[in-house]
Amino acid sequence: MKSPLADRICVVGAGPAGLITAYTLLRDGFHNIELLTRDDSPGGVWCAQRVYPGLIINNVHGEYRFSPLDMHRPSHNKSGGVRLSGEDMQSYMEEFAHRFLSDQIRYGLEVKNIRYEDSSHEDSDVQRTWIVSAEEVKTKHPITLEYDNIVLCTGLAVGESNDIGGDGKILVVGGGKSAQDISAYLTQQGKHVSMVFTTAYPTLAFPFHLLASFAGADEMKEAIGLDRHAPNPFSMKYKWKYCSLSNPSTAHPDSKQRASSIYRGIVPAKNILFRDLAINGAIFTTNNGYVYEVVAHWISSYFLGSQSLRLLSSAEEAMEHAERHAAWLRLRHPDILLAINESYSSDLAFFCWPQLADTLLEDMRLASRRDGGNTFTWPFKVIDLSEIANLSLERSQLRASEGS
Numbered sequence: 529m530k531s532p533l534a535d536r537i538c539v540v541g542a543g544p545a546g547l548i549t550a551y552t553l554l555r556d557g558f559h560n561i562e563l564l565t566r567d568d569s570p571g572g573v574w575c576a577q578r579v580y581p582g583l584i585i586n587n588v589h590g591e592y593r594f595s596p597l598d599m600h601r602p603s604h605n606k607s608g609g610v611r612l613s614g615e616d617m618q619s620y621m622e623e624f625a626h627r628f629l630s631d632q633i634r635y636g637l638e639v640k641n642i643r644y645e646d647s648s649h650e651d652s653d654v655q656r657t658w659i660v661s662a663e664e665v666k667t668k669h670p671i672t673l674e675y676d677n678i679v680l681c682t683g684l685a686v687g688e689s690n691d692i693g694g695d696g697k698i699l700v701v702g703g704g705k706s707a708q709d710i711s712a713y714l715t716q717q718g719k720h721v722s723m724v725f726t727t728a729y730p731t732l733a734f735p736f737h738l739l740a741s742f743a744g745a746d747e748m749k750e751a752i753g754l755d756r757h758a759p760n761p762f763s764m765k766y767k768w769k770y771c772s773l774s775n776p777s778t779a780h781p782d783s784k785q786r787a788s789s790i791y792r793g794i795v796p797a798k799n800i801l802f803r804d805l806a807i808n809g810a811i812f813t814t815n816n817g818y819v820y821e822v823v824a825h826w827i828s829s830y831f832l833g834s835q836s837l838r839l840l841s842s843a844e845e846a847m848e849h850a851e852r853h854a855a856w857l858r859l860r861h862p863d864i865l866l867a868i869n870e871s872y873s874s875d876l877a878f879f880c881w882p883q884l885a886d887t888l889l890e891d892m893r894l895a896s897r898r899d900g901g902n903t904f905t906w907p908f909k910v911i912d913l914s915e916i917a918n919l920s921l922e923r924s925q926l927r928a929s930e931g932s
C-alpha cells in the first residue's frame with residue numbers, strides 16, 4: 529500500500545495558516561507539497577500588497593508567530609506602542625516562507641474550482657483524486673492540477689491596499705480598529721473618508737481626541753490637527769465624518785444551515801473518513817499563531833492516517849457532533865461571523881483558545897495544559913510557543929510506540 533507521505537498535497541493560500549500547515553506537513557515527511565496563492569508574495573492579510581503604512585495589529589510582540597521561527601523585536605513602532613505593525617507581520621511571514629518553503633509556493637495562481645473524481649464511492653479506503661482548476665492571475669492562462677489531498681487556507685484576504693486609488697470619496701464600512709487604521713491612512717493621503725458602522729464604540733463616537741488616541745495614530749492626530757489645536761471637530765484638516773446604521777443587518781438567512789458541518793472547525797464532517805480534505809484558519813481565535821500551529825499538527829496526523837488520532841468513526845457521528853456544537857455556538861454567540869459562509873468561521877475559540885488547543889492536543893493523545901496551569905489560571909495563560917515546539921517529535925514517537 530502506498531505511503532501517505534507520498535501523497536500529492538495542495539495547500540490553497542499562503543497566509544499564516546497555509547504557511548504553518550505546509551511547514552508542518554513537510555517536517556513530518558510529506559515531500560510532495562504545493563502551496564498555491566493568487567498573491568505575488570506570502571503572508572495573506574499580511575502580504576506586501578495589503579499592508580499599508582500606519583497599520584497596527586491587535587497583537588503584541590511574541591503573541592503572533594510560530595514556534596520554528598522567532599520574531600525580531602520591533603524597534604520602531606512609535607504609533608503602535610507595544611503592538612506590532614503590519615510591516616512587522618509582513619517581514620515575519622516573508623522570512624518564514626523564504627526560509628522554509630521557497631520550493632513549495634506557487635505565486636499568482638488563483639484557484640477557481642476544486643472537485644474530486646470517484647464521487648460515487650462511499651468507502652473510506654477509496655483514494656480520491658482532487659482536480660484543481662486554477663488560473664494564472666497575470667495571463668489568465670488556465671491550469672489543471674491533480675492532488676491526493678487538499679488543505680484550504682483561504683482565509684479572509686481580499687483586495688489589496690494599493691487598489692484604493694482615485695480621487696473619489698471613500699466609504700469605510702465598519703468601526704473597529706482596522707476601519708480606523710485604514711481611515712487614518714486614507715485621510716493622510718488627502719482622501720475624503722466616511723465611516724459607517726452598526727455599533728458605535730464609545731471611543732469612536734465621541735469625542736475626537738479619544739478617537740485619535742484609540743487608533744494609536746500620531747499621524748492621524750496630526751492630520752486632524754490635534755497636535756496643534758484643542759480637540760474639536762473644526763480643527764480637522766480633511767473631511768472625515770461618521771454615522772451609525774440605524775437598522776443593523778440581520779444574520780445570513782441560511783445561518784441555521786451554516787457552520788454546522790465542520791468537525792472540530794477542521795474537517796467537513798461528511799468527509800471525515802476520507803482523510804484527504806481539511807481546513808486551517810477557519811477557527812476564530814485571539815491567538816492565531818498558536819492555534820494554527822496545533823491545527824496543522826492535527827491535520828498532519830489526520831493525513832498520516834495515525835491510529836492514535838482520536839476521531840469519530842462515522843460521517844453520521846461527525847455530522848451530529850458538529851451540528852450539536854454549532855447549535856450551541858448559535859445560541860451562545862448569535863451575532864458572530866458564523867453566518868458568513870461555511871469555512872469562516874467554523875468554530876469560535878476567542879479567549880478560550882487554550883481550551884480548544886488542549887482539545888486538539890488530547891485528540892492527538894498528547895499532553896495538554898502545557899503551561900502547568902489549572903482551571904482558574906487557564907484563562908490568563910501566557911503564550912509560550914516553546915511548549916508546542918516539539919509536537920512533530922512527540923507525535924512521531926507516539927506513532928512508533930503504537931506501531932502505526
Ligand SMILES: Cc1cc2nc3c(=O)[nH]c(=O)nc-3n(C[C@H](O)[C@H](O)[C@H](O)COP(=O)(O)OP(=O)(O)OC[C@H]3O[C@@H](n4cnc5c(N)ncnc54)[C@H](O)[C@@H]3O)c2cc1C
Binds near residue numbers: 546
Ligand atoms: C483587516 C483585517 C485586520 C486583521 N487584524 C488582525 C489582527 O490584528 N490580529 C490578528 O490576529 N488577526 C487579524 N486579522 C485576521 C487575519 O485574517 C489573520 O491574522 C490571518 O491573516 C488569517 O490567516 P489565514 O492564513 O487564515 O488567511 P489569510 O491571511 O487571509 O490568507 C489567505 C490566503 O489565501 C489565498 N487565497 C484565497 N483564495 C484563494 C484562491 N481562490 N486561489 C488562490 N489563493 C487564494 C490568499 O491569496 C492568501 O494567500 C485581520 C484580518 C483582516 C481582514
